[in-house]
Amino acid sequence: MSEASETYDLIYWPGLPGRGEFIRLVLEQAGANYTDTAHVEDGMRIVLSYSSTDNHGSPVNPPPFAPPMLKHGKHTISQTPNILLYLGPRLGLAPSTEDDPIGIYHVNALTLTALDGLSNEPHDTHHPIAVGDYYEDQKGEALKRAKNYREQRLPKFLEYFQRVLSSETSRGGEYLYGGQLTYADLVLFQTIDGVSFAFPKRMSSLKESGKYDKVFALHERVKALDKIAAYLKSGKRQKYLMGIYRHYPELDDE
Ligand SMILES: N[C@@H](CCC(=O)N[C@@H](CS)C(=O)NCC(=O)O)C(=O)O
Known part of the structure; x- marks a missing residue:
């Protein structure tokens, strides 16, 4: 209901x-x-x-x-x-428990994985040592952490979501699970959006590689949903600033 x-x-x-x-x-x-x-x-x-x-x-x-x-x-x-x-x-953004009692746990797992690798880990690239300290005071470690994130972790998570979108349970590759929009898709959209803001150079070369086409297509698909498109254009959508997704050019070096 x-x-x-x-x-x-x-x-x-x-x-x-x-x-x-x-x-x-x-x-x-x-x-x-x-x-x-x-x-x-x-x-x-x-x-x-x-x-x-x-x-x-x-x-x-x-x-x-x-x-x-x-x-x-x-x-x-x-x-x-x-x-x-x-x-x-x-709110109708999860599989129906009558048709698919286990579906919600799959949607939750996909959400947790996106938050792990595409939200918490990007945050840790600029704050690898202490959440309460300034970025500038942990910049050396941040440079190392960001390099590892760009080269290893980010492609690993993109590959994972590409595989999920290619799997039978996606039911067609448009959405992550069950052939319908769930909150996991909205989370994946927001994480890809945020990581693209933080690491524009790296994300653009990963996009151009063509290896993660379904993930980038999902980002575009969600962005174009009527209600999401209207929201993104509205004053309610706030700009990325000093939160999880920060753009420090030195952390986005190829
Ligand atoms: N695991 C929590 C993390 C919550 C969290 O870290 N919130 C941030 C803002 S995004 C905060 O204000 N944290 C204060 C603190 O950790 O002291 C969640 O996903 O909600």
Whole structure:
């Protein structure tokens, strides 16, 4: 059953797409009613109140550690893939449990893999030592980490998703699983988009190689979906800045 008419509240840092973007794309594609701390006046204060050490939770919610968080009714869910797991079936972006009871676990695995290799690992290229330290203070290690990412890890993950799109369970190669759009496709779109922003030279040569054509085609396909295309053009889509996907030309050296 679609619950798109209910209101969801996304709690995420204003000013950058970040991990909140994975949730936003799902809400946008589903046409869901949602509020977003990125676009309210005291958004930063709201985010801080959730992640504060003064937050001891409620009778039904443990305190969350970090954004993104999703408030839905009296529940607050945290951890990006967990929020997606909550939203996917509710918003019609996951396989139906009646037809395919195990499908949601496959979609979740694909999502976790995209987040591992195309979101968390790119983040670690510019912050390989300490999340709380400046990039400039870990630049030497970042250069080494980024080289390994560009040469080994990035192609390995692209090859994996190319193989998934060529597999029988993709049902035709347009979408990752079951021949229909799921939230895993929206996640793969956003990760490819972000990695292309961070590593434009490397991604362009990987695209030109032709080895990952199905992955790049999925990126274009999702980008062209009516609701996603309208969202991307709207002022709601924020620019990549100092979040997970950062463009440092020296980290994108061939
Ligand atoms: N595994 C978590 C990571 C959450 C996370 O690292 N959130 C960032 C923003 S994208 C944050 O504000 N972290 C604060 C911290 O780690 O201290 C998820 O996927 O939601």
